[in-house]
Amino acid sequence: MCGHMPVNAGSTSGTWSISAAYGQTDEALIDTADMYGVGANEEFLAPFVAAHRDEIILATKFGIGYRADDPAYRAIRNDPGYLRTAVEASPPRLNVEVIGLYYMHRRDPVIPLAESVGAMAELVRASLFSRDVERSVVGAAAEPGVAFVPYSPLGGGFLTGSFSDADKEL
Known part of the structure; x- marks a missing residue:
């Protein structure tokens, strides 16, 4: 325990x-x-x-x-x-x-x-279905101490059920 x-x-x-x-x-x-x-x-x-x-x-x-x-x-x-x-x-x-x-x-x-x-x-x-932003943006934002809030954090509808197959629909 x-x-x-x-x-x-x-x-x-x-x-x-x-x-x-x-x-x-x-x-x-x-x-x-x-x-x-x-x-x-x-x-x-x-x-x-x-x-x-x-x-x-x-x-x-x-x-x-x-x-x-x-x-x-x-x-x-x-x-x-x-x-x-x-x-x-x-x-x-x-x-x-x-x-x-x-x-x-x-x-x-x-x-x-x-x-x-x-x-x-x-x-x-x-x-999480994409980590691209971690390679391209997060490091650059961290250097000067800037917070990063991603555009479309819910996957443009993927995580809300609007899409069912990211490969076909996004």
Whole structure:
């Protein structure tokens, strides 16, 4: 069993602090987490996401485990097993097939970072159909410290189900 680091079990509603606490917000980025409201936050956002899917980037995160039978329980979880469980649970709650950005909420120093990153890399390998941009653009952007956001990050429709065969249709 992995060592799980306890965290503060404060309550949240809606998307945590989307309109307060962190300054100005970006209406095009909806950022939530599986632990907000023990998964209820993602369910709460689902109708909004469905109504605005073409207008937003949907981000959610994993890394703080919870138990539905104990709302006060919170533990930092970065083990690959939890990651797989979390990434399978979020899309149905959000009523989407694809999450635009999925990332680690908190890091448990007991779990080797290579294990967590390796599990996230498995997710990328399972859905990534082109790595051309990594060879041509990412390095150039990294040199001056510039962030790179790829054009058409959902594969121009491939990952959203608009295309079924990249070789034939793209």
